[in-house]
Amino acid sequence: MTIDAAVTDLTGLLGDRLSRAPAVREAHGGSESHFALTLPDAVAFPETTAEVAALTRICTHHRCPVIGWGAGTSLEGHTMAVRGGVTVDFARMNRVLAVNAADMDAQVQPGLTREALNADLRATGLFFPVDPGANATLGGMASTRASGTTAVRYGTMRDNVLALEVVLADGRVIRTGTRARKSAAGYDLTGLLVGAEGTLGLITELTLRLHGQPEAVSAAICAFDSIDTAVETVIATIQMGIPMARIEFLDAATVAACNARSGAAMPLVPHLMVEFHGSPAAVTEQAEVFGEVVAAQGGAGFQWSAQAEDRARLWRMRHEAYWAILASRPGARAIVTDVCVPISRLAEAVTQTQADIAASGLSAPILGHVGDGNFHAIILIDPASPDDIARGDALAHRMVDRALRLGGTATGEHGVGVGKLPYMQAEHGDGWSVMAALKGALDPLNILNPGKLVRQGGTG
Amino acid sequence: MTIDAAVTDLTGLLGDRLSRAPAVREAHGGSESHFALTLPDAVAFPETTAEVAALTRICTHHRCPVIGWGAGTSLEGHTMAVRGGVTVDFARMNRVLAVNAADMDAQVQPGLTREALNADLRATGLFFPVDPGANATLGGMASTRASGTTAVRYGTMRDNVLALEVVLADGRVIRTGTRARKSAAGYDLTGLLVGAEGTLGLITELTLRLHGQPEAVSAAICAFDSIDTAVETVIATIQMGIPMARIEFLDAATVAACNARSGAAMPLVPHLMVEFHGSPAAVTEQAEVFGEVVAAQGGAGFQWSAQAEDRARLWRMRHEAYWAILASRPGARAIVTDVCVPISRLAEAVTQTQADIAASGLSAPILGHVGDGNFHAIILIDPASPDDIARGDALAHRMVDRALRLGGTATGEHGVGVGKLPYMQAEHGDGWSVMAALKGALDPLNILNPGKLVRQGGTG
Structure with missing residues (x-):
């Protein structure tokens, strides 16, 4: 068993920070969305970049899948261990390494949450604006190219990650980007790694762009x-x-x-x-x-x-809308959709989606980041009902089809994971083959989060 | 001769839009900077994406280098035909294809200049803000990840290109990105192609983000x-x-x-x-x-x-500063430097550079985009003087060394070309090998602008 051999070597590396306990594996096999529980064989809790590099070398040697884990708040099954392997939980790499006030940037570890960073920044007059709602980790937010309510003003993670430290599949550690505000020095590796969902490397450090806390x-x-x-x-x-x-x-x-x-x-x-x-x-x-x-x-x-306090109440209501919607159908699970269209097509996209929802017989409240043309229908299904699941999937499918027809994308901010894999060929055409070629160049053995984002097959 | 065979086939494709005239080759062998004239074997003037794709297939078949050409205003020798081959001049692909006012975007061909686009936009209330000074083409600006005076507010080409149509080395045509404002649908191929200097593909169409003309x-x-x-x-x-x-x-x-x-x-x-x-x-x-x-x-x-009119005079003075500096030493050519550092280190970087300049005995006025930490010393040399060239190169070298030591980059906005190749290993470490692996995955025969940006050798 190649995975067993990897686990044995990893135990040598990490001791009791490598867990095979069922409860730990279960806690790392689920998500907030409707996907089935899919457990890793073990969960690692590294404390340093060197440990992540050593861990990755061991897994490569044994052809054992490696899956990064932040707060488990992603919505497309990104962290499901679909081929088993080792989940790398960055909970012990959660420090603020430096805040450079004059440069308005911060260097942080990937397991730090956005709320913890902003708590740390409070006295500096600066803040990190990207706000996906959930208190996600910054490594996870970078990996899924997260955005949320403030993207219309401050941009997404694409715009707010200046530089990364990344462990590659072969265990090499690279630094992408610099603390300079811009660079034309070759391919934008930072941009390539942001949104790569852990399929090209494991992020072990981030340099983030900060913004001034607004005066009013x-x-x-x-x-x-x-x-x-x-x-x-x-x-x-x-x-x-x-x-x-x-x-x-x-x-x-x-x-x-x-x-x-x-x-x-x-x-x-x-x-x-x-x-x-x-x-x-x-x-x-x-x-x-x-x-x-x-x-x-x-x-x-x-x-x-x-x-x-009024504003806090307003935005708490918005951030809790997902839970409010879930509670509106007791026992339901959600198929979360995430299309994004040119804003000129937004009204028709929402209106036609509402008509589809009415025809489906399901409940699927809609909310969204309208300044970006990005909206979510939270499709409520009984997870025990094959009929519900089929109708919900059909509804989600029609939404993506329409978004692509209107010049948009299947996912504005949640990412591909396994949930949006079926749409990548339609959205990207040969561009999806290009993504597979890039994946093949950087992870030829397909050990980094296999089964996600790119075309399946080959060594996977 | 493989290049001759390619030229024969290209003449069949393009007729008299494939030129071997010495004057045409010379016009495409130079640049505004100090690099020596380096002629391509022929210059192609395609009119459609299909022609660019056919041309690239022919060149791949014959292992003939293909070099994109916009306005010839780049400063690092990006368009030098260092291994001969065919330069693709996009002058006949210079149309505005669509302006979507409600979405504040425009679809354009790569040979369109930024001034021509803004003239076209004047009545819409919108404009394209990226302003590198020169009236460059938008394809060239995307390829070098250009920025300039307005980047502090509106960002660089990285931030203002929403989507691309690109011809790959094997002649396939892909579309990267969409007209949606954001997407998390897989690797950011648009971001990878912007700044790739024509080494991964030829840009044949761009979707650009527009901004409202400021009221005041x-x-x-x-x-x-x-x-x-x-x-x-x-x-x-x-x-x-x-x-x-x-x-x-x-x-x-x-x-x-x-x-x-x-x-x-x-x-x-x-x-x-x-x-x-x-x-x-x-x-x-x-x-x-x-x-x-x-x-x-x-x-x-x-x-x-x-x-x-006052403002126009002010910014004309700024835009003409390069020519004013050149004129300050008659007969001189310029080694243009382009370091970018965290802004907290900018004052020391400029001050120490001035001390180096004084010690060098050369004249090298400094100007820069101070909000980004990006500055240029325009090092004036007598191109016939080996001593001037040696001192100028040493000065430029010390500037880059210092920028990297201060956490910055060798090039904030001009790109790598051939001029900054010597610094890529120091700036990126193993990241530069990653760039070579990406290049190898998308252009295994190294026909797209060979000799630029990535590590040399292999099939190149």
Whole structure:
């Protein structure tokens, strides 16, 4: 057994930081989404880059799969041990290594969570803006190219990772990028590794771009009589150059779920939640101009708040929307969709998706990062019902088909994992073969998170 | 002769759009920098992606090098035909294919220049912000990951290319990315191709991110008594979250050259040129706050102008600084350097470079994109003097060594070409081997711009 041999050698390397305990393996075999439990053979808890490199060399020697693990919050089955092997939990590599205030960057270990980083930064006047909702690790967020509510202003992980330290399949350690703000020195290896889902290397250190904590913040929620007018409001605001820090869409079904969870009494129509960051004068001006755009589109119930507690309540409601939606059908699991389309096609994509949902007989509230054209239908299914699963899969499939037809992508921010593998050929054509060629060049034995992202077969 | 056989077949494909005329070859063998004339065997002028694909298949069949050509304005010898072969001039593929105002993007052909695109966009209220100074083509700018004066606000080509159509070495045509604003659907092939300098594929179409033309613009130039105070001003401004659209540094020697060319009478001390974009109120506020920072640092001679003609004069002076510097030593050629460092190390990098310049006996005015930590010393040499060349090379070498020691990069925006090849091992370590492995995977016969960017040898 090649995996058993690897585990024996890894125990020699890590001692009791290599666990085969069923409870530990189970804790690393699941996810927050609907995928089945898929256990690794063992879980490693390295403490240094050198240990990760040694571990990877052992696994390569024995042809044993290696799967990175952050907080387990990914939604496409990225961390499922579909071919067994060793899951590498970065929980013990969770330190802030350096904060360089003048350069507005920080060097961190991959197991650090975004909330822990921001707690550490609080006194510096700086913050790390990427916010996928879950308190994910920064290594995991980089690996899935995460984004979330603030991407419309601050970008995704693609834009906020300056440099990486990475362990390659053969155990070599490379550093990609530098602390300089830009570089034209060859292929963008940082960009290639961000979003690679652990299939090209294991991230052992990140240099992140920080941003100044905004002097003033103002947030609001407002109601619209249709999806079209909500989306038109967003397009007009973007075109006027008003820099929104967040702009979130909730459909009537999502509003109903949020009402039920939070005791709010929002009208059951589409809503936008918006936030501006800047100087007090700039935020005031932006809020005024945005208010005019909303009024012109017939938006209603529009209230601003610069109070931190009001904003916290607003965004807590948004961040908990996923759980609110899950709770709206007791016992249900979610098929989470993640299409992203050009914003000019967003209203039609959402409207047609709602029609599909109605026809399916399932409940699937919609919410999304409307400034990016990215939205999620949270398709609620009974995991014991083959019929539910079939209808849910068909619904998700139609959403992706439509997104691709409209010039968009199957996944705006969640990644491929196993859930979006079936769509990669349609989205990328021969580009998917190029991805396989890159994977083959860097991981010829296919030991790094096999079964994910690229075309299967060959040595896999 | 394999190249002759390729040229014969290419003549069959392109007719008189394949030229072997010496004047045409010479026009495609030089550059604006100090590199020696290095002619291709022939120059092709394709009109369609299908022709580029057919051309590449022919060249692959005959093992004939293929070199992309935009406007010939790159500064590191990217387009030198160091192994002969066919240069592909995209001059006949220079159309705007689509402008999607609601999505703020445009699809263009690679031979379109940035000025032509912006002329086309004028009535839309949108513009393409990346501005390397030269009127480069957008295909060339993408290939070298260009940036320039506006990168501090709008990012580089890395940030402003949404999607590409690319012809691979084997003639396959792929589309990378989509018109959606973000995606997590696999490896970032767009990011890999941007900055690949034509070594992984030939770009035949680009989807570019556009921005709203700012409602108000304000610009100023001000003098400082030292490099330190100028850089401190920039750091403080960035940390306060004031969004500068441009922030340029000129040292005293550059100011002298600009004075001589333009008839201005700026004091011979370091200067900053700055520009703000936004709403009238925002620009006014930003200018005020910036003025306070400048005053606190002892900056002087500070004058704002919101007049378009004043601003045009200011930025013309900046854009022509390279020519002004060249003219300051008649007959000279330039070794252009392009280091980029963390901004906290910028003042020491510039100061130590000036000491090196003084010790070298050469003239090498310094200017740069100070908001990014990127600066250029324009090292003036007599191209007929081996001693000048040796001293200039040594100076450039010390600058790169220092930049790497300070956590920076050999090239912030010009690219590798042949000029920065000697530094790639030191900058990337094993990462440079990874680049070679990627190149080997996508261009195993090394026909795409051979001799550039990656490690030499093998089939090259």
